[in-house]
Amino acid sequence: MDVNEEFWNCDLEDLKRGYVEKQELYLCVLCGHTVEKGLIYPEQELLLEAEKYMKYHITKEHTSVFHHLISYNKKLTGLTDTQSQMLRYFYEGKSDEEIKTEMGAGSTSTIRNHRFVLKEKERQARMAVTLFDLLKEKDHHAPSVLVPHQTATMVDERYNVTKEESHKMLKKYFDEETNKLKYFPAKEKQKLVVLREIATLFTPKQQYSEKEVNEIIKRIYDDFVTLRRYLIAYGFLDRKKDGSSYWVKSTS
């Protein structure tokens, strides 16, 4: 029953699809199987391009995302065995009458009621997702980990930081009066938090010249060259090859 990190972090659309697109590869969130972009995968008589092959992989190994997810236990799905079985029948497009016969129930009203209860459950699930999503923005005490910049490079699980930790670090490295960076941290984890904070000084989607970038960084730290380089290296900023234009990598 091990469900990987990506599974929980990817958005609903990716989850429904069953795989996420990374820089250089496609990753199956159901099993962690990866497929490298740009390669061609032979399958029987056919040669499949990477993404096609990933779709094929899901059908072959997991039948469908639906089948895979519904096979998880109650703890994960929140569904009882009969409820899961019901969903399977519904997925197959069976009528109440057919389901009744197949599961040997005495009456179609039982199936009807299952449909009703499950629909209610769906509404509750939507409600819960929305509620918790809204809560996330407000609850600064939750020990939730900050998800690193999605485009950030040089980041792995070790650098997960709770909001509390991150708050502490920021207090340590930034002067409360002037908001200037006192000194640049040596530890990777701290660097990440500090850089993330600095990245917020830039307006998303806006294009900056190198000079403008320097100006902004200079306001909080003298050694703007180092900081600028770090922002790029850690994937917070991106730039044209010739350095004529800089912008914040999108966060969403």
Added chain:
DNA sequence: ACACTTCTATTGAATTCGCG
């Protein structure tokens, strides 16, 4: 009149409580 949705009552199973 008909199909379809929602509510209610009953039952048995599972879980929790509380007492020694």
Added chain:
DNA sequence: CGCGAATTCAATAGAAGTGT
């Protein structure tokens, strides 16, 4: 901890309600 009592939960079936 063990065991029966009490409570809660899930499944069922039929009744009531709703809309066309």
